[in-house]
Amino acid sequence: MAYIRINQIAERLGGIHQSTVWRKLSTDPRAPKAVRLGSRLTVFDEAEVERWIAGLVEAARRNPAPRKLPDTDAIRRGAATRKALRQAAK
Template sequence: MNTKRLIRRKEVEQLTGLGRSCIYARMSRNEFPKAIPIGGRLVAWDESEIQQWISDRIEAAQAA
């Protein structure tokens, strides 16, 4: 089963090691997955997109 999961900013920060301002700055430069509005001012991220972003960073570091 391919279950999609939305994760909130605190979990994104824990997974990536990035802080809030860095996440939003990278989003504005299209260097990080976009947040998904989930109601009111609440946003979340697709966990699979975050995991792919992490994998891409690891691959790039290993290729360097």
């Protein structure tokens, strides 16, 4: 049985921050359970982590996050506001 640490899980999840990994682990009931080997050492079963990540990937493929493009009117308003601010600064 191989064990991995939280920083290795963060790398496997695309380099996200370790605190984000801890948050995902604490909110997902399917997440692997931590194994405390000491007061400052926590590891996870590598096979469980791999299954969990595979489940996350599969869920993302089944239900992708919607992509919201910016509203063109909002872009124009933003550009007009920036132009007005530049002129006022002159």
